[in-house]
Amino acid sequence: MIGGKEMWMKKVSVCGKGGSGKSTVVALLAHGVRARGYRVLVVDSDESNPGLYRMLGFDKRPEPLLELVGGKKKVFPTFSEESEPREILLTREEIRVTDLPGDYIVERDSIGLVCIGKILQSLEGCACPMGVLSREFLKRLRLQEDEVALIDMEAGIEHFGRGVEASIDSVLIVTEPSFDSLALAEKINTLAAEVGVERVWTILNKIRSKEIALRLREELEERGISIIGSIGYEPEIFQSGLEGRPVCSDKLETDIGRILDQLL
Amino acid sequence: MCLATVYIEDDGQREKVMQDVAWIEPANGGLQLITFLGESKLFQAQIESIDLMNSLIVLKRMTADSPERVPGDQKGKPA
Numbered sequence: 001m002i003g004g005k006e007m008w009m010k011k012v013s014v015c016g017k018g019g020s021g022k023s024t025v026v027a028l029l030a031h032g033v034r035a036r037g038y039r040v041l042v043v044d045s046d047e048s049n050p051g052l053y054r055m056l057g058f059d060k061r062p063e064p065l066l067e068l069v070g071g072k073k074k075v076f077p078t079f080s081e082e083s084e085p086r087e088i089l090l091t092r093e094e095i096r097v098t099d100l101p102g103d104y105i106v107e108r109d110s111i112g113l114v115c116i117g118k119i120l121q122s123l124e125g126c127a128c129p130m131g132v133l134s135r136e137f138l139k140r141l142r143l144q145e146d147e148v149a150l151i152d153m154e155a156g157i158e159h160f161g162r163g164v165e166a167s168i169d170s171v172l173i174v175t176e177p178s179f180d181s182l183a184l185a186e187k188i189n190t191l192a193a194e195v196g197v198e199r200v201w202t203i204l205n206k207i208r209s210k211e212i213a214l215r216l217r218e219e220l221e222e223r224g225i226s227i228i229g230s231i232g233y234e235p236e237i238f239q240s241g242l243e244g245r246p247v248c249s250d251k252l253e254t255d256i257g258r259i260l261d262q263l264l
Numbered sequence: 265m266c267l268a269t270v271y272i273e274d275d276g277q278r279e280k281v282m283q284d285v286a287w288i289e290p291a292n293g294g295l296q297l298i299t300f301l302g303e304s305k306l307f308q309a310q311i312e313s314i315d316l317m318n319s320l321i322v323l324k325r326m327t328a329d330s331p332e333r334v335p336g337d338q339k340g341k342p343a
Contacts, residue, residue, distance in 0.1 A: 069301060091301050128266040132284050132300050162265055 016174035018155030057246035066117030131162035170199035201228035229259035
């Protein structure tokens with residue numbers, strides 16, 4: 001119990017169409033959740049985005065958890081050469097935030113960041129191992145009552161096919177004003193229900209006017225999708241994104257606060 | 265999903281035995297299977313089928329009179 005409310009939500013997946021603003025929303029939510037007295041673990045589960053650590057105000061990215069299993073290229077020879085099963089952090093039944101080795105988490109002011117893995121070079125193969133690692137890490141992650149995990153998912157819906165949402169409590173679908181974004185929100189809403197996630201909402205993002213917000217709300221309601229809140233278009237955020245600076249804006253405190261009122 | 269889910273067939277019954285299998289090699293007259301996170305199991309079995317579209321591998325358990333069975337430690341050699 002925190003602040004008199006039952007702690008329903010522990011692990012929140014933030015997903016949506018590429019470019020809809022998932023990472024920006026994660027950064028804004030992280031600051032908002034922290035301001036309410038929680039410790040926040042941000043899980044970078046997108047194998048391609050390079051700059052989430054910057055958005056959160058860190059000056060370096062943590063080592064990818066994929067390296068704990070030897071990295072994508074080394075993993076198979078490592079296994080075949082060893083006769084005894086390896087004891088590694090990721091094979092434990094429960095992983096706590098404090099168990100993570102220092103190189104694999106960056107932390108400041110009650111916000112921590114871990115990274116699953118990144119595609120680093122052409123022809124290196126698919127990202128399936130990262131999907132498995134995301135699923136297993138989130139499944140084993142045990143959060144304390146004052147901790148919340150925000151997962152910045154890869155764009156699109158492949159993570160549902162990989163079962164990453166199996167241990168997720170809440171799904172937030174970031175939706176920008178575009179037909180594709182709406183269509184994908186509808187798909188994600190269905191997929192989340194299929195894997196048993198009961199708390200699924202959309203966040204309207206990059207909203208420039210009340211008219212656009214109203215139109216999006218009508219479109220989403222027609223599709224049977226719940227809306228948790230709306231984040232206005234803010235030039236300060238756009239500029240931060242352009243320059244790779246930390247994402248925060250006092251002007252969006254009210255928007256984020258309304259979302260967190262329902263989420264927490 | 266590229267990492268495989270592995271089933272074994274025994275007396276016409278198919279049972280799921282491992283998930284997220286990343287490595288398979290012949291060992292001790294059977295097959296050594298290792299998952300992405302390093303869990304390792306040895307099966308006295310041979311490959312029945314590999315479905316790469318659906319990441320499914322079916323093994324067939326070998327019996328003492330299986331003609332393919334290779335006794336003893338044969339790691340690195342075909343079972």
